[in-house]
Amino acid sequence: MTEVGSEVREEIRVGIVDDQELMRSALRMMVESQPDLSLVGEAADGYEAIAMVRSRRVDVLLMDIRMPRLDGIEATAAITREFPRTRVMALTTFDLDDYAFPALRAGASAFLLKDARAEEVVAAIRTVYAGHAVVAPSTTRRLIEHVARSVPVGEGRAEEIRERLTPRELEMLLELATGDSNAEIARRVHLSEATVKTHVGHVLTKLGLRDRVQAVVLAYETGIVRPR
Template sequence: MSEPQDPIRVAIADDQELMRSALRMMVETQPDLELAGEAADGHEALALVRTKRVDVVLMDLRMPRLDGIQATAAITGERPATRVVALTTFDLDDYAFPAIRAGASGFLLKDARAEEIVDAIRTVHAGHAVVAPSTTRRLLEHVATAPAADSGRAADIRAALTPRELDTLLEMATGDSNAEIARRIHLSEATVKTHVGHVLAKLGLRDRVQAVVLAYEAGLVGHRS
C-alpha cells in the first residue's frame, strides 16, 4: 500500500474578511487541503510563512501596509518551496506581471470558480504554473515588445543548456503545453517533459511561466541561430 500523502497546507492572505471566509470554506471542504492560517496584509502573511509550514499561499495583491507583490517577493525569496497563487479582482498588466516577476506561480481572478482555485493550489504545489489564459496571452505580448536584456544573459542561457534544451525553451516561449510541443517537434510528451524539467533546473526557474519571461527578456525568441 502507498503511504498516505500529507495534506497541502494553504495560507490565505486577503484584507477583506468576507473573501478570507469564502476561501477558507473552499479549502476546508477539500480532503487533500489543510488551512495553515490567515493574514490580513502582507506583513501578517510573511510572519505566517516564517512561523508555520505553508505549502501554498493564496495572495491578494492589493493589501495595506505591505502589498501582495512585495509579500510574494519576500516569501519566495525566503521560502523557495512555498508557492504563491496571486488573486486579484483586476486582470491588469500592472498586477499580473509584477506578481509573476516577484515569484508567483499562479495568477487568477477572484471571480474564478472554486474548482479553478482548488486546481490551481494543487497544480502549483506540484511545481507547475497556473495563469489565467487572458493574462498568459497578454504576458507574452508584453514581454515580446519589451526591450531585450543584455546579450550576456542570452549567452549564459545558451552555455547552460544543450541544443535540445535550448530548442525546448524556445518552444515553451510559445505558451503551448508539453503535448502541443511534442506534436510539433515529433517527440514524445514524456521526453518534452524531461527537457522542460532540465531547462527549469539548469536556469534556476520556478516554473514555465518564468521560463517564457526569461526567453523573451533575454532576446532569445526569434533568434534561433
C-alpha cells in the same frame, strides 16, 4: 496522506492572505471543504503573510495583490526569496497587466481572478503544489505579448544561457516561449510528451526557474526569443 475517493493525496498546507474578511471567509470555507487541503493560517496584509510563513510551514499561499501596508507583490517577492518551497497563488479582482506581470516576476506560480470558480481555485492549488504554474488563459498570451515588446535587458545572460543548455534544451526553451503546452510542443517537434516534459524539467533546473511562466519571461527579456 489523505485518501480522496480511491486516490491517496499528500496533505497540502494552505495559507490565506486578503485584507477583506469576507474574502478570507469564502476562501477558508473552500479550503476546509477539501479533504486533502489543510488551512494553516490567515493574514490581512503582506507583513502578516511574511510572519505567517516564517512561523509555520505553508505549501501554497493564496495571496491578494492589493492590500494596505505591504501589498501582495512585495510580499510575494520576499516570501519566494526566503522560502522558495512555498508556492504563491496571486488572486485579484482585476485582470490587468499592471497586476499580473509584476506578481509573476515576483515569483508567483499562479495568477487567478477572484471570480474563478471554487473548483478552479482548488485545482490550481493542487497543480501549483505539484510544481507547475497556473495562469488565467486570458493572461498567458498577453504576458508573452507584453514581454515581447520589451527591449532585451540581458544580452550577456543570453549567451550564458546558450552555453549552459544543450541544443535540445535550448530548442525546448524556444518552444516554451510560445506559451504552448507540453502536448502541443511534442506534436510540433515530433517527440513524445514524456520526453518533452523531461527536457523542460532540465531547462528549468539548469536555469534555476520555478516554472514555465518564468521561462517565457526570461526567454524574451534576454533576447533569446525576439518578437515576431
